[in-house]
Amino acid sequence: AVVSTQSTGGPSSAIKPKGTEVVDKSKELNNFWVPNLQGHAVEESIKRPDTKTYCPITAKQLKLKDLISVKFTPMPQDVQGTSTICQEVRYMCAVTHDALSNGSTCVVLRPSGNVITLDCYEKLVKGDMVEPLTGVKLKEKDVIILKRGSTGYAGAKNTGEDLVAKKKGAVLMAN
Numbered sequence: 001a002v003v004s005t006q007s008t009g010g011p012s013s014a015i016k017p018k019g020t021e022v023v024d025k026s027k028e029l030n031n032f033w034v035p036n037l038q039g040h041a042v043e044e045s046i047k048r049p050d051t052k053t054y055c056p057i058t059a060k061q062l063k064l065k066d067l068i069s070v071k072f073t074p075m076p077q078d079v080q081g082t083s084t085i086c087q088e089v090r091y092m093c094a095v096t097h098d099a100l101s102n103g104s105t106c107v108v109l110r111p112s113g114n115v116i117t118l119d120c121y122e123k124l125v126k127g128d129m130v131e132p133l134t135g136v137k138l139k140e141k142d143v144i145i146l147k148r149g150s151t152g153y154a155g156a157k158n159t160g161e162d163l164v165a166k167k168k169g170a171v172l173m174a175n
Contacts, residue, residue, distance in 0.1 A: 071113040075099065093117045095124060095132050102148060110142040118145065 053062045072091040089099040094114040100106060105118040109125075112134050116125070121143065125131065129138045 069113045070108050072115050093120055096120050106146045108144040111136045
């Protein structure tokens with residue numbers, strides 16, 4: 001037997017055999033722009049982020065007592081009223097007064113927190129292991145070599161390290 005439905009003007013208003021149901025096909029279509037209609041979208045719970053701060057080198061949890069204050073020696077101002085941000089060279093070695101830049105490798109002396117150049121450390125400090133400014137005896141663990149960063153996105157060409165993604169996500173994957 002054939003049953004006639006009233007016409008509403010839509011695509012589902014047709015003569016249908018008895019016992020068949022109208023199935024909404026719009027939810028079965030794959031749609032790139034709507035995440036719920038992609039076909040492979042799966043609901044997943046999001047983990048809470050870790051509230052602890054970790055050392056980027058050792059991956060151990062940082063504690064406040066392990067942190068030291070780093071003291072950069074500012075360059076003397078040439079013109080009165082010029083802020084440090086406007087100067088081309090902002091900081092200098094605490095011992096030799098050489099200008100610090102992105103190209104210079106720096107060392108932090110842990111007891112005082114003073115920043116000096118690696119050349120200054122190797123020529124003046126490393127032999128007798130005494131800090132030149134305070135006279136404090138140093139140990140090897142008191143000398144921290146600072147790693148240079150880069151000035152742009154993926155611009156770490158001269159640091160000797162290759163940039164490698166540690167976490168893969170939608171932005172880092174190409175299909």
